[in-house]
Amino acid sequence: MDDETEQSGGGPFYLGFDLSTQSVKAVVTNDALQVVQEVSVKFDQDLPEFGTSGGANRDPTNSKVVTAQPIMWVKAMGLVLEKLRLLEPPLLDQIVGISGAGQQHGSVFWKRGGLETLRNLDPDKFLHDQLAFAFAIQNSPIWMDSSTSEYCDMLEKAVGGAEVLAKLTGSRAYERFTGSQISKIFHTKREAYNATERISLVSSFIASIFLGSYAAIDYSDASGMNLLDIREKTWSPICLAGVVPEEGEGANLAEKLGPPTPTEAVLGTISPYFVERYGFSSDCKVVAFTGDNPSSFAEMCLGANDIAVSLGTSDTLFLSMPSLPQHGFGEGHIFVNPIASKDHYMALLCFKNGSLTRERIRRDYANGSWSIFNELLDSTPRGNFGNVGFYYDLWEIIPKIKNGDHKFNKEGSKLTKFTSNEVEVRALIEGQFLSRRLHAEKIGCKITKETKILATGGGSANPKILQILSDVFNAPVYVQGDSNSADLGACYRVKHALYGEGRPFDQFIQSVQAYQKVWDPNKDAKEIYDKMLQRFAILEQTILNL
Known part of the structure; x- marks a missing residue:
């Protein structure tokens, strides 16, 4: 050579x-x-x-x-x-x-x-x-x-x-x-x-x-x-x-x-x-060759039940699924998994109201400053005193809800506004991630002790938002450096196809992943957000019925 x-x-x-x-x-x-x-x-x-x-x-x-x-x-x-x-x-x-x-x-x-x-x-x-x-x-x-x-x-x-x-x-x-x-x-x-x-x-x-x-x-x-x-x-x-x-x-x-x-x-x-x-x-x-989403999925190298969360203009979830869901068809898309056995699948869930909505609340309640936004998040407890918020700047895809904001207190009464800016800011972030978790679970996603969340997109640069993501899903959050995603995923697939010799894809290319764990969930997160998720699902259905 x-x-x-x-x-x-x-x-x-x-x-x-x-x-x-x-x-x-x-x-x-x-x-x-x-x-x-x-x-x-x-x-x-x-x-x-x-x-x-x-x-x-x-x-x-x-x-x-x-x-x-x-x-x-x-x-x-x-x-x-x-x-x-x-x-x-x-x-x-x-x-x-x-x-x-x-x-x-x-x-x-x-x-x-x-x-x-x-x-x-x-x-x-x-x-x-x-x-x-x-x-x-x-x-x-x-x-x-x-x-x-x-x-x-x-x-x-x-x-x-x-x-x-x-x-x-x-x-x-x-x-x-x-x-x-x-x-x-x-x-x-x-x-x-x-x-x-x-x-x-x-x-x-x-x-x-x-x-x-x-x-x-x-x-x-x-x-x-x-x-x-x-x-x-x-x-x-x-x-x-x-x-x-x-x-x-x-x-x-x-x-x-x-x-x-x-x-x-x-x-x-x-x-x-x-x-x-x-x-x-x-x-x-x-x-x-395959589509850009499946190829990016390959680059992220998700194992069974792992979750990739892209926090961009729209928020997108990629899920690795060992089987087809029993319910929830029609929410998002289910594809044949590009990197697993023929009986495995990947799911893609797209939520239209992502970073632009976060930027709107930052502008209206945090003087347009991410620093102030994060201070407000830090000043409120997990669970936000029972307050729950739904924020839609645009017609949402999952679920199909008309644009508008919906705010509820711990008794379930609808409010025109929350009592403080810090409650408003936390209601937004908790509400977005509760929605992502709810609809991921609806199509069969199971969060286990082995689950990890790979966060990407512009929102993944905010550590306070990622901590809430970790807490709501009760799973550690990882980030990785910049990558070429779809084309790099193609290179991964080539090597596995030529030399994998039947070894699982994620194990075969695990050594090249540059994931860094940034947050573990807080010890009380599971109890708080499991209960909150049940309330969130009921309130979301209430909005759908309006």
């Missing part, structure tokens, strides 16, 4: 991609899974010819229609690879495996002949020149599109209702989900649908390019389509029929999707195009 390779930490090396809404990023890690190289291309800045804003194109006549051009993604991938090729030391020939993540719910419609084009790429020509006419739909729907409400209703009606669909596929029908997007194209652009040879998600689309053949959609990303039976790990016939109700020329949706595959699957070796043009090894393996 030469000196330059030694400086990179030693091979073999792994390559992970993240095709997100606004950019493509790539990281190379060494065998210790430390990042040694990193490059990116931003769509708005580096590819202005596609006219994107925030990585997307918005229909000027219909604000609900939001798309992106697959050929832009192809061109961006080419630019990323050119940047990687020019880095020192050169490592592309030492990369043993590639995987990646794609923004969830985006879809790509390959035109007939697309497979032949992928199999015969000319290394002397740019990717984007050769794939310019490979798509039946030039503007692909992405996750921000909300133009498919009628097709969501159609799908839910076809399977017997929203709850039935959620139990079958892990989610009720959502406008951004691929099933409803396919249905819209089938009903409004039949000629393009009939001309479609293969439908990819953004993740399997990128994998297809590297593979030089159509890549299968992995189980975890497929869980965000309203089409996969999450128990059987196959396309649900009743859902397929609900999306494409007619048979005839080009209407065979299962054939257009291809069979789904395990997320840890090694799909094959890299296309000769990348060997000849960029210098990859011909033995370099392509591991199934």
Whole structure:
């Protein structure tokens, strides 16, 4: 091994991609899974010819229609690879495996002949020149599109209702989900649908390019389509029929999707195009690509019953679930777990009122100062004298509650305001975390002595908020340094797929995790918040009934 390779930490090396809404990023890690190289291309800045804003194109006549051009993604991938090729030391020939993540719910419609084009790429020509006419739909729907409400209703009606669909596929029908997007194209652009040879998600689309053949959609990303039976790990016939109700020329949706595959699957070796043009090894393996949320889940390396809490504009919970819940379907999303056995799942719960609501209460009750906000938290006891608050700046997703604030004293009487600023501030934070715990438990999350909470997002920088998080959940809270999340998760998955030899994912890559425990729950927290949670659930139902 030469000196330059030694400086990179030693091979073999792994390559992970993240095709997100606004950019493509790539990281190379060494065998210790430390990042040694990193490059990116931003769509708005580096590819202005596609006219994107925030990585997307918005229909000027219909604000609900939001798309992106697959050929832009192809061109961006080419630019990323050119940047990687020019880095020192050169490592592309030492990369043993590639995987990646794609923004969830985006879809790509390959035109007939697309497979032949992928199999015969000319290394002397740019990717984007050769794939310019490979798509039946030039503007692909992405996750921000909300133009498919009628097709969501159609799908839910076809399977017997929203709850039935959620139990079958892990989610009720959502406008951004691929099933409803396919249905819209089938009903409004039949000629393009009939001309479609293969439908990819953004993740399997990128994998297809590297593979030089159509890549299968992995189980975890497929869980965000309203089409996969999450128990059987196959396309649900009743859902397929609900999306494409007619048979005839080009209407065979299962054939257009291809069979789904395990997320840890090694799909094959890299296309000769990348060997000849960029210098990859011909033995370099392509591991199934997945969605950005499952890939970030892999980077967080959650074990059974662990909880990741992202405290951002919206608060998001990721849960590792050893089995499907008995109740609570329709709250959030349940995906096939990307890093565990086939009978394990991951859940994603999104709460719209997160950091912006915290900032509003800080502004109104703490003079806009986090320092004063924290002093107010410190000046009130756990349980807040029995006062409970619900704060919604926006219509909430979980549960569906109209915007507005609701405040209750220990007797359960509704108040217009609390007696002091410190009670107000603690009511907000305790109320938010009681809500997160309540709905996590509703879908089967069990908090045990082994549970740990990984806190991320901007709110995780506030130690006083994290202490309350620890107390409400009665579990230790950990934080980690900055990471590349989805693309780094791809590198983790590559190493496990190639060398894991059946070992559990979290044990295999445990050594690279940089978690630091910052708080343990106080000894009296369990008794206080177990009782408070019961009251919170009753009061929340009272608000729902208003």
